[in-house]
Amino acid sequence: MNVRRVRTYIPGLDEILYGGIPERNIVLVSGGPGTGKSISAQQFIYNGLIRGEAGVYVALEEHPVSVLRSFHHFGWDVTKYEKEGKFAIVDAFTGGYGSTAQKEKYVVKNVDDVKELADVLRQAIKDLKATRVAIDSVSTLYLTKPAMARGIVMTLKRIISGLGCTAFFVSQVSVGERGFGGPGVEHAVDGIIRMDLDEVEGKMYRSIIVWKMRDTKISMVRHPMEITDNGIIVEWDKYLKVTNFSATVEPLPKEEVDEMKKAMEEEEKAEKEKVTEEIQEVEEDEG
Numbered sequence: 300m301n302v303r304r305v306r307t308y309i310p311g312l313d314e315i316l317y318g319g320i321p322e323r324n325i326v327l328v329s330g331g332p333g334t335g336k337s338i339s340a341q342q343f344i345y346n347g348l349i350r351g352e353a354g355v356y357v358a359l360e361e362h363p364v365s366v367l368r369s370f371h372h373f374g375w376d377v378t379k380y381e382k383e384g385k386f387a388i389v390d391a392f393t394g395g396y397g398s399t400a401q402k403e404k405y406v407v408k409n410v411d412d413v414k415e416l417a418d419v420l421r422q423a424i425k426d427l428k429a430t431r432v433a434i435d436s437v438s439t440l441y442l443t444k445p446a447m448a449r450g451i452v453m454t455l456k457r458i459i460s461g462l463g464c465t466a467f468f469v470s471q472v473s474v475g476e477r478g479f480g481g482p483g484v485e486h487a488v489d490g491i492i493r494m495d496l497d498e499v500e501g502k503m504y505r506s507i508i509v510w511k512m513r514d515t516k517i518s519m520v521r522h523p524m525e526i527t528d529n530g531i532i533v534e535w536d537k538y539l540k541v542t543n544f545s546a547t548v549e550p551l552p553k554e555e556v557d558e559m560k561k562a563m564e565e566e567e568k569a570e571k572e573k574v575t576e577e578i579q580e581v582e583e584d585e586g
């Protein structure tokens with residue numbers, strides 16, 4: 300059976316997922332500092348907004364004003380969609396203190412209370428009829444209580460997935476750490492995307508790897524990745540070979556490139572059919 304997919308529209312990422320993220324999947328975006336996790340979450344939300352899909356961004360790690368500044372840094376004007384009721388930031392950072400928080404609609408007063416966060420998030424998703432959610436970062440919620448991690452992730456997953464949304468959960472790990480966020484979390488989520496920065500002989504290399512993604516085939520190699528003024532670009536037809544002394548970018552075998560291209564073509568076809576069906580439904584309702 301063909302799964303319904305949510306395209307990230309992050310250049311190259313849908314290709315290495317063979318068409319996009321299966322709908323309702325909760326994806327852990329894991330990586331060390333400065334690897335591009337927040338940018339990927341913002342790009343995922345913005346790319347939905349410009350295509351008519353409402354989105355909610357949960358800010359746990361930065362002030363909502365800083366989050367807005369990050370979106371605008373890439374020219375992603377979310378303020379426009381906020382005014383139209385298609386985008387909202389859930390403020391789980393300020394605790395309701397300060398002049399900005401007084402004006403916000405979705406504020407979590409006690410961040411240690413996951414039930415409160417879940418309630419505010421549920422309300423935001425329902426009000427906006429959102430289909431995309433980003434939590435930045437989910438690891439903040441259990442930094443001091445690792446035993447609670449699985450329970451917290453499962454609570455959020457039930458709500459988000461249950462309401463029909465697909466989500467990016469940002470997970471912070473230390474430089475050089477091999478895991479993604481602890482065993483409870485890694486098994487609870489539907490997908491894991493890992494972002495890395497490697498220093499080889501004084502030069503930094505960015506890369507991305509899909510570790511797991513339920514209900515779809517994935518690329519089995521590490522891909523080079525760039526952060527540009529327009530956001531993240533994944534080099535989906537190349538792979539990065541890193542050793543202690545060298546980093547080389549190699550082309551992928553032609554068969555794999557062709558298979559990813561084919562998967563994308565099929566997804567684009569399925570998407571066109573979905574739009575046609577939706578137009579027909581609207582016409583029938585109106586007619």
Ligand SMILES: Nc1ncnc2c1ncn2[C@@H]1O[C@H](COP(=O)(O)OP(=O)(O)OP(=O)(O)O)[C@@H](O)[C@H]1O
Nearest residue numbers: 330331332333334335336337338339471526527528
């Ligand atoms: N226009 C740009 N061009 C190139 N690189 C950029 C640009 N804007 C931001 N960056 C880089 O992106 C990195 C930050 O990415 P991001 O905030 O997504 O990291 P992160 O993985 O969320 O990190 P942390 O866990 O520390 O918050 C910075 O190192 C910055 O240099």
